[in-house]
Amino acid sequence: MTARLPGRPLGLIGQIVAILLLTVLIEFAISTLLYERASQFAVRDDEARRIAEHLVISRHLIAERATEDRPAMARDLTTDRYGVTWSPARPNSAPISPPLDGMRDQIIAWEPSLANTQLDVRLASPGRSSVVTGSFQLRDGSWLLFRTLEPVHGLNLATERIALALIPAAALVLLGGLAVGRVLQPLRQLAAAADRFGGSGEEMVPEQGPADVARVIAAFNRMQARIRNLIVDRTQALAAVGHDFRTPLARLKLRAEAIAQADARDAIVADIAEMEAMVASLLAYLGGEEDPEEPVPTDIAVLCATMVDNAVDRGLDARYLGPLHLESRIRPVAFKRAIANLVDNALQYGSQATVTLANLGADFQITVEDNGPGLPENMMARVLEPFVRLDTARPRDTVGFGLGLPIVARFVEREGGRLRLRNLPQGGLAAEITLKRR
Amino acid sequence: MAAPNILLVEDDPSLRTLMVRALRENGFAVQPAAAAGEMWQAFERGPVDLILLDVMLPGTNGFDLCRSLRQRCDAPIIFISARDSETDRVVGLELGADDYIPKPFGTRELIARVRAVLRRPPLARDDGDEGQGLLRFDGWTLSLPRRELKSPTGAIVELTGAEFDLLVSLCDNAQRVIARERLIELSRARLGDSSDRSVDVLVSRLRRKLSGAGRDAPILTVRGIGYMLNVPVTRA
Numbered sequence: 001m002t003a004r005l006p007g008r009p010l011g012l013i014g015q016i017v018a019i020l021l022l023t024v025l026i027e028f029a030i031s032t033l034l035y036e037r038a039s040q041f042a043v044r045d046d047e048a049r050r051i052a053e054h055l056v057i058s059r060h061l062i063a064e065r066a067t068e069d070r071p072a073m074a075r076d077l078t079t080d081r082y083g084v085t086w087s088p089a090r091p092n093s094a095p096i097s098p099p100l101d102g103m104r105d106q107i108i109a110w111e112p113s114l115a116n117t118q119l120d121v122r123l124a125s126p127g128r129s130s131v132v133t134g135s136f137q138l139r140d141g142s143w144l145l146f147r148t149l150e151p152v153h154g155l156n157l158a159t160e161r162i163a164l165a166l167i168p169a170a171a172l173v174l175l176g177g178l179a180v181g182r183v184l185q186p187l188r189q190l191a192a193a194a195d196r197f198g199g200s201g202e203e204m205v206p207e208q209g210p211a212d213v214a215r216v217i218a219a220f221n222r223m224q225a226r227i228r229n230l231i232v233d234r235t236q237a238l239a240a241v242g243h244d245f246r247t248p249l250a251r252l253k254l255r256a257e258a259i260a261q262a263d264a265r266d267a268i269v270a271d272i273a274e275m276e277a278m279v280a281s282l283l284a285y286l287g288g289e290e291d292p293e294e295p296v297p298t299d300i301a302v303l304c305a306t307m308v309d310n311a312v313d314r315g316l317d318a319r320y321l322g323p324l325h326l327e328s329r330i331r332p333v334a335f336k337r338a339i340a341n342l343v344d345n346a347l348q349y350g351s352q353a354t355v356t357l358a359n360l361g362a363d364f365q366i367t368v369e370d371n372g373p374g375l376p377e378n379m380m381a382r383v384l385e386p387f388v389r390l391d392t393a394r395p396r397d398t399v400g401f402g403l404g405l406p407i408v409a410r411f412v413e414r415e416g417g418r419l420r421l422r423n424l425p426q427g428g429l430a431a432e433i434t435l436k437r438r
Numbered sequence: 439m440a441a442p443n444i445l446l447v448e449d450d451p452s453l454r455t456l457m458v459r460a461l462r463e464n465g466f467a468v469q470p471a472a473a474a475g476e477m478w479q480a481f482e483r484g485p486v487d488l489i490l491l492d493v494m495l496p497g498t499n500g501f502d503l504c505r506s507l508r509q510r511c512d513a514p515i516i517f518i519s520a521r522d523s524e525t526d527r528v529v530g531l532e533l534g535a536d537d538y539i540p541k542p543f544g545t546r547e548l549i550a551r552v553r554a555v556l557r558r559p560p561l562a563r564d565d566g567d568e569g570q571g572l573l574r575f576d577g578w579t580l581s582l583p584r585r586e587l588k589s590p591t592g593a594i595v596e597l598t599g600a601e602f603d604l605l606v607s608l609c610d611n612a613q614r615v616i617a618r619e620r621l622i623e624l625s626r627a628r629l630g631d632s633s634d635r636s637v638d639v640l641v642s643r644l645r646r647k648l649s650g651a652g653r654d655a656p657i658l659t660v661r662g663i664g665y666m667l668n669v670p671v672t673r674a
Contacts, residue, residue: 243494246520247450250542254456257545276542280522293525297593302647306596309643324649327593333525336596 012183012210019179023172030168048106051082055136055146056111058084063138070142085145091135097122100132186213190220197224235286242283249276281403284337285386285410293331295415295438300335301326304355304366307339316347322357326364329438330415338411339366341404342431346370350428364437369430374423383421384409408433441467442487442556447477447503448518449495457490460545466552474498486513488556493519493530501533508534514555518543531583572674573609575667576656578648580609587647595647604640608657612671617664641665 058077062084065073070086077084104121108114117136124133124147133147186209193205204221207214253272259265301323311318339355346353350370358365375383382388386406408431412419417435424430444466448454454470461468469486471477473495480486489507493500504515514536519526522540530538536555539548571582577590585602587595597605607616607624621637641657648655656669 243520246541247453251450251453251456253542253544254453254460272542283522297591299589299593299595299647303596305646306598310598324646325589327589327591332594332596 012212015183015210016180019176019183022179023176026175027168027172045106048103049110051132051146051148052107052110052114054079054082054084055107055114055134055144058144058146059114059117059136059138062086062144063140067142074144079149081148081150083147083149087135087143087145090137090143091145097124097133099123103132104134183210184213185209186217190217193224194220197227239283239286242279242286245275245279249279281407285403285407293333295329295331297327298330298332298335299325299327300330300364300366301357303332303336304339304357307336307343308353308355310340311343311347311353316353317351318343318347318353318355320355320357322355323359326357326359328364328435330435331411334411334414338408338433339368341408342368342433345404345431346372346429349373359437360434362437363434366433366435367430369424369428371426371428374427374429375421377423380421384419405431441465443467443469443485444488444490444552445469445471445477445480445486445513446490447471447473447495448490448492449473450492457548460548461552464545464549474503477503481511486511488552489513489515490552491515491517491535493517493521493526501529504530504533504535514558516551516555528584531585534583573606573671574674575609575612575671576669580605582606590650597644597647601640601644601647604637605644608665608667609671612667612669615660615664615666619664621664637665 054077058074061077062070062073067088074084074086100121100123104119107121108119114136117138119134119136121132121134124131131148133145135143135145137143186205190205190213193203196203204224205217207217207221209217249272253269256265256268256272259268302325304322305320308318308320343353343355346368347370350372352371354367354369356365356367356369358367383405386403388402388406409419412433412435415435417433420432420434422430422432444461446454446457446461446468448457448470449472451472454472458468458470469480469483471480474497477489491500491504491507495503500517500519504517507515515534516537516539517530517535518539518541519530520541527538527540536558537551539551573580573582578595579588580586580602581588585597585599587597587602587605589595603624604621607621618637641659645655645657648657656667658666658668660666
């Protein structure tokens with residue numbers, strides 16, 4: 001038997017119902033308070049006195065008449081200010097008409113003879129004009145109804161009342177909104193985490209909020225862990241295959257040297273070199289995630305210039321433009337690979353590569369330009385995805401798996417920078433990396 | 439002089455055979471071993487001049503093996519590894535390995551690296567044992583085990599293999615002129631790099647990298663003779 005968990009959070013619906021209930025209760029309490037306060041409203045003394053006198057006179061005059069003459073008398077007693085009606089039976093008071101006890105007390109204070117007449121003074125139809133209605137019993141059991149025809153001075157609380165009623169309502173809407181927002185906050189966290197998922201690092205969302213939401217978050221966390229494990233397993237398996245590949249490649253390389261026929265040997269050596277490059281780029285791509293390399297202060301300018309020198313040493317046309325030195329914290333091996341990939345790419349598709357380094361103060365920017373054919377706009381994003389090659393229009397002369405740019409994109413993402421590809425007006429492609437200077 | 443005796447520890451039988459053949463054809467005496475046990479036995483058969491050690495042996499970690507090897511003998515060690523991650527390389531070199539050959543490699547590269555390590559004066563090794571193998575000049579720090587140059591502000595300054603070797607040669611002969619021919623000879627010792635760049639280009643690149651804050655690099659050209667590092671070098 002499992003006991004009900006104490007303090008187990010309510011479900012989503014439960015919480016929202018609770019919020020609604022709370023809101024309604026508070027609104028009810030505030031309205032009641034306001035309603036109560038209306039009864040405390042007092043009129044100016046002369047106003048109360050005038051009403052009191054009019055009531056006493058009306059009572060006197062109507063009581064003197066015979067029953068059939070009473071309505072006519074009541075009409076006669078109706079002035080510009082007060083309306084008087086006679087009724088043989090007790091009138092129903094309007095459903096929403098807060099009693100004005102304060103005013104009643106004022107009237108009785110002036111005319112104590114009205115005290116025992118079940119005098120009832122109410123605010124008619126609150127919210128519109130402040131018309132006071134009332135009734136009291138005559139000695140013979142019939143009733144006299146009266147109402148003010150002009151708004152009563154000092155009682156003109158319509159706008160005040162609306163405002164007063166609106167303030168708690170508005171506050172409650174706000175409060176309710178905030179409360180619902182708080183309940184849904186974990187869901188938003190979940191959405192944000194789901195959006196970030198796949199980036200660097202694992203992010204467990206705290207299991208909080210309503211029971212349903214907490215369950216969704218727990219399920220999401222488990223799914224995240226499963227996906228992560230799956231990826232790690234696959235990555236490790238693929239990396240292991242990559243590493244294992246290198247032993248037979250080493251054997252092949254040594255064996256190829258024994259081939260007497262020069263052209264066959266050269267072709268085989270070239271094939272081995274291509275396989276080697278493929279394995280290297282695959283491992284570089286897979287290795288990014290588990291790479292334990294830490295950012296260290298590095299001379300970015302020297303590194304860029306060295307990558308250019310390496311290309312020049314291979315007999316290629318490359319240039320470096322930029323300062324002699326620029327230091328920033330970076331993962332040097334990954335950075336070197338990224339720049340080398342961009343330079344290789346530029347020289348793959350163009351005949352000349354220009355690496356430009358610009359110090360932008362808080363940032364620095366490396367641009368690698370080529371004089372090749374550029375990229376169709378619809379390919380700009382695709383080339384950053386792994387295993388995509390632009391071989392359709394070109395002979396298949398690229399080395400590797402088409403992982404050059406994806407490796408760069410991964411590196412830049414990991415460093416929190418931006419990678420932008422754009423076509424140059426004079427033709428050719430520019431790859432632009434912007435990184436924070438740290 | 440007798441052929442240098444090389445102990446080869448490699449678990450892949452075919453690769454081991456191929457390497458043994460390649461080394462023997464180039465005039466080395468080779469003792470093959472498939473695993474750590476065989477390796478220790480080989481030591482009992484005679485002195486070893488150099489150990490070629492595969493980092494990924496079944497059952498043992500090549501790095502641990504390297505550590506225990508270092509306690510028993512000071513023959514130079516060259517790692518062979520299918521992993522070419524820079525971190526592995528640095529860890530290996532810091533553990534006292536003398537070089538690191540990533541798979542796959544050709545005979546030329548293998549032989550060049552073996553020869554280069556054997557040619558290295560044992561004195562340099564002793565230096566490495568005593569200190570941390572750091573050379574300091576003019577604020578710059580050159581780490582021999584990591585093959586790394588740090589600027590006066592502590593930033594890593596990228597050097598190619600040839601540039602590093604050239605700078606080490608200049609440091610070894612600090613405040614003395616080294617003839618161009620001698621430098622060319624020294625840089626030839628490094629075949630793996632196969633850079634046919636002339637020493638002058640390398641020197642000009644080094645100068646560019648070693649210049650800083652309005653100061654010229656401390657490398658002087660002595661016309662008609664060679665080059666000189668004109669600042670003192672301290673070792674740590």
